[in-house]
Amino acid sequence: MISLPILVSLALLPFTLAQSTDTTLQIAAIEAHFKQSQIVPSLLTSFAPDALLTVNYAGVGDITPGQLLTKEQSAPTPTVTVTPANASIQLTGAYTIAMVDADIVGSDLSKGVNRHWLINGVQITDGKVSNESATAITAYAGPGPAAGSGPHRYVIILYSQPAGFTPPPDLSEPIGVTLFDVNAYAKNSGLGPIVAATYITVEDGTATASIPATSSVVTSTLVAQTTGTKTGTTGTGTGTGTGTGTGTGAPSPSATNSAGALHGFSPITLVFAGLAIMIAL
Numbered sequence: 197m198i199s200l201p202i203l204v205s206l207a208l209l210p211f212t213l214a215q216s217t218d219t220t221l222q223i224a225a226i227e228a229h230f231k232q233s234q235i236v237p238s239l240l241t242s243f244a245p246d247a248l249l250t251v252n253y254a255g256v257g258d259i260t261p262g263q264l265l266t267k268e269q270s271a272p273t274p275t276v277t278v279t280p281a282n283a284s285i286q287l288t289g290a291y292t293i294a295m296v297d298a299d300i301v302g303s304d305l306s307k308g309v310n311r312h313w314l315i316n317g318v319q320i321t322d323g324k325v326s327n328e329s330a331t332a333i334t335a336y337a338g339p340g341p342a343a344g345s346g347p348h349r350y351v352i353i354l355y356s357q358p359a360g361f362t363p364p365p366d367l368s369e370p371i372g373v374t375l376f377d378v379n380a381y382a383k384n385s386g387l388g389p390i391v392a393a394t395y396i397t398v399e400d401g402t403a404t405a406s407i408p409a410t411s412s413v414v415t416s417t418l419v420a421q422t423t424g425t426k427t428g429t430t431g432t433g434t435g436t437g438t439g440t441g442t443g444t445g446a447p448s449p450s451a452t453n454s455a456g457a458l459h460g461f462s463p464i465t466l467v468f469a470g471l472a473i474m475i476a477l
């Protein structure tokens with residue numbers, strides 16, 4: 197009754213779902229961290245990434261969003277990997293990677309941010325950001341917050357770099373760390389949108405500056421939010437009862453949740469679709 201390809205795809209379903217659900221949740225967590233740490237809106241007016249950025253420092257490993265590192269831990273150039281939210285996100289072409297010092301929570305960033313890393317023309321190969329045919333404008337310069345200035349937020353951003361990208365004259369050749377307006381740079385050079393981003397926190401000594409309090413991101417709440425309201429969605433299956441069966445599950449993509457974090461088909465929707473196919477056959 198059920199054809200082999202359908203059986204095989206049903207068997208693979210849990211694995212595929214586990215992977216994409218996990219990535220979607222991690223992307224939702226990063227969005228929440230950016231709001232909680234006020235990177236949105238103080239540095240970025242909005243942030244809706246298509247992929248998860250994983251930054252790995254030798255001796256530390258993969259960082260969690262906002263992880264507190266020492267200057268020594270964050271001194272080496274990290275390796276960066278990108279995981280698309282789902283199979284419809286294609287990571288081909290050129291990208292620009294940047295790291296900027298968004299200072300402490302509550303800082304006035306209107307005079308610009310220190311640029312600690314800016315590489316144009318990086319490629320993504322098997323999810324790894326590679327600088328092999330890239331142009332280094334500002335080679336990676338590890339964080340060096342002033343002693344006692346509090347925990348600085350270093351934001352690592354991956355922009356898509358469309359064919360029309362034209363670097364501004366003052367940032368077309370190698371230059372060290374200087375203040376700049378990263379948003380104006382991205383806009384005027386033709387970069388964008390932001391594909392993925394994350395951040396680390398680096399502090400030297402004990403803060404003497406006063407830092408506004410922020411609430412922490414409770415990831416268990418995110419999980420509840422992203423899964424809790426998905427159950428209302430139903431899949432509708434239609435199948436013709438012939439020997440080979442042509443089942444088509446058509447899940448409604450209209451499900452939304454209060455966090456606005458999950459887009460598209462939920463795992464539950466797809467499971468319903470899978471069941472509908474089986475029932476129909």
Ligand SMILES: *[C@@H]1O[C@H](CO)[C@@H](O)[C@H](O)[C@H]1NC(C)=O
Nearest residue numbers: 273274275315327332335336
């Ligand atoms: C490329 O990446 C390697 C490894 O992270 C780093 O050592 C090197 O300095 C980078 N080169 C440029 C041009 O950024």
Ligand SMILES: *[C@@H]1O[C@H](CO)[C@@H](O)[C@H](O)[C@H]1NC(C)=O
Nearest residue numbers: 245246281282284459460461
């Ligand atoms: C894939 O992910 C993007 C970014 O989160 C989202 O906008 C899109 O709706 C998703 N597509 C599917 C088919 O889930």
